[in-house]
Amino acid sequence: MQPRPLPTLSLIVLHEARILVRDRTLLLVCCVLALMVGYGLFVGLAQATLRDRMVAQVLKHEQETQTANSGMLQSVLAGQTALIPFSNPANPAAMAGTLSGRYATMLNAPLAALAIGQSDMMPNYYRITYLSKVQFMYDTEIENPWNLLSGHFDLAFVIVFVLPLLVTTLGYNLLSAEREHGTLRLLCSQPLSIATLMTGKVVVRMLALLAIVIPVPLVVLLLIRPEARGAEQLVLMLLWSALVAAYTLFWFAVAALVNTVGLSSSTNALIMVALWTILVLILPVTMNLAVGLVSPAPSRTELANRTRVATAESLREYEDLYSADYRYASDPEALLVKNERIEVPSRMRAFFLAKQKVDERIEPLLKRFDQQLLQQQKLVDRLSLLSPAILINEALTSIAGTDSHRFLAFKDQTEAFHQEWRQYFSPRILESRAMTIRDLSSLPRWHWIEMPASEISWSIWWRVILMLALASVLGSLALARSSRLSIE
Amino acid sequence: MFAIIAAKDLRELTRDGRLLWAGGLVVMLMLLALGAGWNRQVQLNSERSAGQALDYDAWLHQGYRHPHDAAEQGMHVFKPEPSLAVFDPGIGPFVGSTVWLQAHRQSEVKFRPAQDATGLQRFGELSPAWLLQVLLPLLIIVIGFNSVSDERERGTLRQLLSLGAPARSLLFGKAAALASCVGILIAPVGLAFAVLIVVHLPAGERVDVVYRIAWLAAGYGLYLGFFVFLTLAVSALARSSRAALVLLLGFWVAATLIAPRTASEATNLLYPTPSRLDFDDQLARDVADAGRKAWSTHFGARTQWDPSVPLSKWGAALKVDDEAGYGALDENFGRLWDTFERQQRAQGWVGLVAPVVALRGFSMGLAGTDFSQHRDFSTAAEAQRRKIQNIVSEDLIEHADRLGNAHFTYKAGPELWASVPQFKYQLPSVSFALAHHWASLALLAVMFCLSVALAQYALSRPLMR
Amino acid sequence: MLDAIEVTKQFGAKRALDNVSLSVLPGEIYCLLGANGAGKTTLVNLFLNFLQPTSGSLQIGKLDVVRQPLETKRLLAYIPEQVTLYGVLSGLENLAFFSSIAIGEHLPRQRLLELLEAAGLPRQAADDRVATYSKGMRQKVGIAIALAKNAKALLLDEPTSGLDPSAANEFSELLVKASNDGVTVLTTTHDLFHAKQTGTRIGIMKQGRLVEELRSEEVSHADLEALYLQHMKS
Structure with missing residues (x-):
């Protein structure tokens, strides 16, 4: 007779499904999972909507300021408005600073609702003026620090932390329950290998969990967020599904391996929880500590000191401009545009120049912060090989576009734009050229350049493959051990 | 009888590999966390006090300058790390420690350490408090889940x-055995650490810190005691060791992992946090409104740069403008911070099902790393900024306003700089923390009593079923 | 049909089986007698490949148990002392599951009912959940599984312990009927009376060794008892 592994496997699968349905464990676990997935998705969607709204508001604000500025400029040029030095749109220094309605914004990635990641802390817009970077680049999103500490209950949390626990609930006694119950002897007196038995059990449980955790969020996203329907997004969703499936498989492989040691159900549960604690709780926090030690961020106190020194130096450098005669309050006529020229009040010129100088002076230190953070991120990428929890967390946030990489990119692009903004105004301020209506519509514009999708998907594929490799090593170890398992 | 049972249980537990492995891991992590925390704190504190001194020195020696420009350079103030932050960094990683006090803007505390960290930071911070709050209950469950059920099964x-x-006697003997296991693990490390901290402090701060440590010990004692009795109760009530284990682990996961996050999401719905944009908009509107009102009452002008307000009144105008803004600033920031505190208070009720929430608030409060103490610092920093601003305005009224259009040619000297006192911030005392967190401690005590009562009920039921 | 060839099984320092050779021919009912810990159950476990021998080999129908575990199990049916089944399933469902694993096809309901009836389970109990069954009823489901498998060899571990006398008798009748159909039976038991009654051959084990083998028609009941006690004492 030929061996018939497949029909036997399907028999086991059907049988297990029936048993699990009858004793209600599966139902309970699936309900808990569905509830959490739903709630996590709700939280993620709420946050994503909040950020969407903020960007929309910012853009509206930008539009309004622009309209107001050009209206004002027209009336100023027509000589209809009383002139105020700091809010005269013809004055390039005012346009570069207080009147600037320019924002650098980063839109949510289409799948942002899948993981909150760093988005509750990092800003998704910056207001661009001639102010020094130290003054505007360190604004953060407003959030209760207590809540930041607790963390959000988003889908990534459900997947990284809770899913392995549910796998444990379903899988800690894969074999040990049959043994303790006594059915294992009768089963194994049949032409059935333990490997087949275990595979069948894992397949049922895994399908049940994945049937909830994968389709529910994706269907909801496709239904209510039209931007999630593009081809690129579908690829990302596919990646996301593969990632979640691989992580689930990893934990089932662990459960199977633990079960082949042949200990009691209680001991198995203890071992599983210990492994979960180490891989999901202890390892990430220890690595966070290690990353900080190996590649520490430069001192912020030093930055504060340097900022002070740079500010003092530039105050001294432009001292004459700062203390120049200031007649504009009593003589507003001085601010009139004549032959496309305007007198830029020397104090305003001083502000502009001083800020520029401060940035030049502290630039090297700021670069060091960015480099260090990149260094840390690289370290994390490498260390994530040690903990599947870190691996999947990084990948989930990067699919959602809420990872550090993307925020760093946003910061970089903002800095470049800030530079461009200043360069646009610098000659105008120095040469006292008045702003014209045409100028107002040709101000530097912000364009967010999205990170290349191929780069993201490549790094995620790589992680999926890694996770699958890990799972299959553990799984095949479990299957190999199972053939030598003594049933007693 | 009680002592005999305790001694027997303790012997059993110490011979079991579970205590050795899990306990060893916890102690190792504890030492690691303390070492890293201590190292970081020593470095930060020396850096910050040096920075603070340097900054004030630079302020004093900035030379002759227009006072308003001096306020532009401003002052940096640094939040001192409370000595117990090594034990519990609290919200530390998520709030800044540096304020740049400048003219015309509310000082915001900047540079959150979490901004200089990767996404890993969001998994949590390895601190002794985290170990005691999260891992030790698990340890108690792991070594104690079968202490009654196993005796029944055997x-x-x-x-x-x-x-x-x-x-x-059976109950208290077993509880004593479990508690001493935990004690053996943490007491030596804890004591050594407490002594080290106290010895390193200046004499004036010692009493306060000793009180704080004592209160912390009480809080953590109640919390861990709760888990000891809960474990015994479930072990006695459950049908089998396996059922006891599954129940206890389920509770642990729900209470220490899921409840805090759910609670913070729920209170966010209850008392929504404004977005930065909304907050900034509101603040700008309020400040502008207050300014307009003040301008029209003081100068009969609509704006700051109205031609009817000559530069000869600039100092006075500045003063009016600033003071008008204070109200709006206080109101807006006050509202935001009240929202944060309200959110946290609402989460306190979750402590009734998940004592870790109550303990966490209490612990960071006593360690001096909670929001109320951060707010206290922010308020002090803002007060310093206003002090600088007021001194500057007064000086301008006195000297510069007479100069007319040459207002900005005025230069003040070292006497004026010296009239601004150095920023000295005294961390609030232990009574401040207790006033904010007594409710959490009471809640912990109630939970502890409930768990003792449950355990007594569980063991007084006919045990042979 | 069932052959153990110079089998030794070592558990750490303890030798559970010591160079045991035994051969059961088709149609025979071989009863293994012995005190607790004599190695009877270990021998059964070795035939099932639940344990692997330290040395020696075991064969079922000339197939090696260790090398061809699935093939040998197809020839074999096993009824443990405690037949444990899935409590949340009915007797019929349990039989359907185990028989489909055993023979690789689904039997029709009618056939399953016939098997249960042949095993002696009351018709009305077939659709009740097994959790409500008595030990005897569960054992009958176990027999039905063995019947469904149409096994060439039957391994039984203390099958009659804990059964009331009439159920034990019924069981013995089934065994005799099976052996008349050419099925090979190896059963361990404490019950000398039943061993003499149903067995064609009897082996006595002591401390891991097979110390006595005899044909049941060669000895009287009293002789067997005397012989057994003599072995136990020495």
């Missing part, structure tokens, strides 16, 4: 009871 319980051991 039949030794029948034996014990037939010998006339009262259920009460």
Whole structure:
């Protein structure tokens, strides 16, 4: 007779499904999972909507300021408005600073609702003026620090932390329950290998969990967020599904391996929880500590000191401009545009120049912060090989576009734009050229350049493959051990 | 009888590999966390006090300058790290420590360490407090889940009871054994650390810190005691060791992992946090409104740069403008911070099902790393900024306003700089923390009593079923 | 049909089986007698490949148990002392599951009912959940599984312990009927009376060794008892 592994496997699968349905464990676990997935998705969607709204508001604000500025400029040029030095749109220094309605914004990635990641802390817009970077680049999103500490209950949390626990609930006694119950002897007196038995059990449980955790969020996203329907997004969703499936498989492989040691159900549960604690709780926090030690961020106190020194130096450098005669309050006529020229009040010129100088002076230190953070991120990428929890967390946030990489990119692009903004105004301020209506519509514009999708998907594929490799090593170890398992 | 049972249980536990492995891991992590925290704190504190001194020195020696430009350079103030932050960094990683006090803007505390960290930071911070709050309850469950059920399954319980051991002695004996296991692990490290901290402090701060440590010990004692008795109760009530284990682990996961996040999401719905944009908009509007009102009452002008307000009144105008803004600033920031505190208070109720929430608030409060103490610092920093601003305005009124259009040619000297006192921030005392967190401690005490009562009920029921 | 060839099984320092050779021919009912810990159950476990021998080999129908575990199990049916089944399923469902694993096809309901009836389970109990069954009823489901498998060899571990006398008798009748159909039976038991009654051959084990083998028609009941006690004492 030929061996018939497949029909036997399907028999086991059907049988297990029936048993699990009858004793209600599966139902309970699936309900808990569905509830959490739903709630996590709700939280993620709420946050994503909040950020969407903020960007929309910012853009509206930008539009309004622009309209107001050009209206004002027209009336100023027509000589209809009383002139105020700091809010005269013809004055390039005012346009570069207080009147600037320019924002650098980063839109949510289409799948942002899948993981909150760093988005509750990092800003998704910056207001661009001639102010020094130290003054505007360190604004953060407003959030209760207590809540930041607790963390959000988003889908990534459900997947990284809770899913392995549910796998444990379903899988800690894969074999040990049959043994303790006594059915294992009768089963194994049949032409059935333990490997087949275990595979069948894992397949049922895994399908049940994945049937909830994968389709529910994706269907909801496709239904209510039209931007999630593009081809690129579908690829990302596919990646996301593969990632979640691989992580689930990893934990089932662990459960199977633990079960082949042949200990009691209680001991198995203890071992599983210990492994979960180490891989999901202890390892990430220890690595966070290690990353900080190996590649520490430069001192912020030093930055504060340097900022002070740079500010003092530039105050001294432009001292004459700062203390120049200031007649504009009593003589507003001085601010009139004549032959496309305007007198830029020397104090305003001083502000502009001083800020520029401060940035030049502290630039090297700021670069060091960015480099260090990149260094840390690289370290994390490498260390994530040690903990599947870190691996999947990084990948989930990067699919959602809420990872550090993307925020760093946003910061970089903002800095470049800030530079461009200043360069646009610098000659105008120095040469006292008045702003014209045409100028107002040709101000530097912000364009967010999205990170290349191929780069993201490549790094995620790589992680999926890694996770699958890990799972299959553990799984095949479990299957190999199972053939030598003594049933007693 | 009680002592005999405790001694027997303790011997059993110490011979079991579970305590050795899990306990060893916890102690190792604890030492690692303390070492890293201590190292970081020593470095930060020396850096910050040096920075603070340097900054004030630079302020004093900035030379001759227009006072308003001096306020532009401003002052940096640094939040001192409370000495117990090594034990519990609290919200530390998520709030800044540096304020740049400049003219015309509310000082915001900047540079959150979490901004200089990767996404890993969001998994949590390895601190002794985290270990005690999250891992030790798990340890108690792991070594204690079968302490009653196993005796029943092996039949030794029948034996014990037939010998006339009262259920009460049994309960407290077992509790004492479990508690001493935990004690053996944390007491030496904890004591050594407490002594180290206290010895390193200046004499004036010692008493306060000793009180804080004592209160912390009480809080953590109640919390861990809760888990000891809960474990015994479930072990006695559950049908089997396996059921006891599954129930206890389920509770642990729900209470320490899921409840805090759910609670913070729920209170966010209850008391929504404004987005930065909304907050900034509102603040700008309020400041502008207040400014307009003040301008029209003081100068009969609509704006700051109205031609009817000559530069000869600039100092006075500045003063009016600033003071008008204070109200709006206080109101807006006050509202935001009240929202944060309200959110946290609402989460306190979750402590009734998940004591870790109550303990966490209490612990960071006593360690001096909670929001109320951060707010206290922010308020002090803002007060310093206003002090600088007021001194500057007064000086301008006195000297510069007479100069007319040459207003900005005025230069103040070292006497003026010296009239701004150095920023000295005294961390609030232990009574401040207790006033904010007594409710959490009371809640912990109630939970502890409830768990003792549950355990007594569980062991007084007929144990042989 | 069932052959153990110079089998030794070592558990750490303890030798559970010591160079045991035994051969059961088709149609025979071989009863293994012995005190607790004599190695009877270990021998059964070795035939099932639940344990692997330290040395020696075991064969079922000339197939090696260790090398061809699935093939040998197809020839074999096993009824443990405690037949444990899935409590949340009915007797019929349990039989359907185990028989489909055993023979690789689904039997029709009618056939399953016939098997249960042949095993002696009351018709009305077939659709009740097994959790409500008595030990005897569960054992009958176990027999039905063995019947469904149409096994060439039957391994039984203390099959009659804990059964009331009439159920034990019924069981013995089934065994005799099976052996008349050419099925090979190896059963361990404490019950000398039943061993003499149903067995064609009897082996006595002591401390891991097979110390006595005899044909049941060669000895009287009293002789067997005397012989057994003599072995136990020495």
